[in-house]
Amino acid sequence: LCEPSRDLASLCAQITGDALLFSMFRRDAPPAPCPFKGPLTFSYTRGHGQCGVPASSVDSCTSDSRLLFKYQACPDVQGTESSVEEVECIGHWKEGSTRYFVGRLEGSRALTDEDRYRCFAWERAREAEDNIDYRMAQSGDATCNGVFSAYDGSKTLRIKKVGSYSGCEFPSWVSNHRRWHALDRGASYSLAHHNTTLRLHHSHNSRAQPTPPGITQDDSEDGTGERAKVNYGNTEARLVCSQQREATSSKVVLVTHLTTGCTSGYVCTVLYRRDGHIIEMQQGSRAIRAVDACNSL
Structure with missing residues (x-):
């Protein structure tokens, strides 16, 4: 069946608003500063309840482009386990009130690019939310599909700052x-x-x-x-x-x-x-x- 060629404008007009977005990450992308710094603590859920006791933690590395996530297991919450994920940030952007960044995961489970790249959505917590500083959602695969906000993702985190160093200085x-x-x-x-x-x-x-x-x-x-x-x-x-x-x-x-x-x-x-x-x-x-x-x- 021969179909006449159409101009670019008519082709683009056929893309619907809910069309699937394809995420493309450059494999050799240089690292970029991560959006926040540790030490932080957090609770998380994979859809089966909040795991907050014992608290999990985030630490900054000496490089501003790396964060270390230490997940704790909650015996009474399904889908939780003790694990460590090192994330190298490679880019960030903002859509409305939600901020995004893409990270490369390093660890024993990050064997392929599909395992290694993840999309994160985060925002500062609203004033009405007690004892939370940030909310963050993480994609379940190497795309940003399904991560529409800091509340939607394969895994969501409620993050809190740890103490303060204010007032302490070297003599x-x-x-x-x-x-x-x-x-x-x-x-x-x-x-x-x-x-x-x-x-x-x-x-x-x-x-x-x-x-x-x-x-x-x-x-x-x-x-x-x-x-x-x-x-x-x-x-x-x-x-x-x-x-x-x-x-x-x-x-x-x-x-x-x-x-x-x-x-x-x-x-x-x-x-x-x-x-x-x-x-x-x-x-x-x-x-x-x-x-x-x-x-x-």
Whole structure:
């Protein structure tokens, strides 16, 4: 059957408003900043009830384009299980009041592109919703079909911010100099984000103690700009002031939130002022809860 050719306008006019949308994701797309930052907690549902106890969590990685979702299982809720998903954000846009982003999933189950790409819809929670900061929905496949809002998806999340770091900063005898370096020149340290965040860069390739105790002042470079990060064995990390436990004119004990790659936790950090241009730093082991960080140091 021979059908006469039609112009583009007439062909496009035949596309109905409810026609299926085809999602196309560039496989080599560069990462993009994720829309929100951890630490956060959330409850979730796959359509069989809300799983909120124990709470699941989201942590930011040192790269602003990555988030780590830690799902907890609820014994009394069908379809829930303990799992970890690392999401790399690759793009975002907005339709009305709903914002979208596309992420690449990394994990043991992300074996193909169909497994790896997911579409997310999110929005800030309405003021009437108590104890929720964001709502988010995730697609069940590598398309945005069925994700019409933050309430509709294969999986939906109710997300809440965790505490606040406001009011906690590094002492003035640290922040008076924006950049410091270790006595052996194996690490450099700089402050950012209004003296609340410390970036540590470990330049040695060895996996020896990453934070030499002797630190001297170096104002040759500007410490402003990106968020503070640390490099432990070629992995960037950042140290954020969370709580001040003790402070004198020459010593401060802080609970800090340490992120190395996509691994994070709370670390007790003790700083000693030895001279106007020399400080020492001591750190404990990583703890899951802030309340446990300084118990053993």
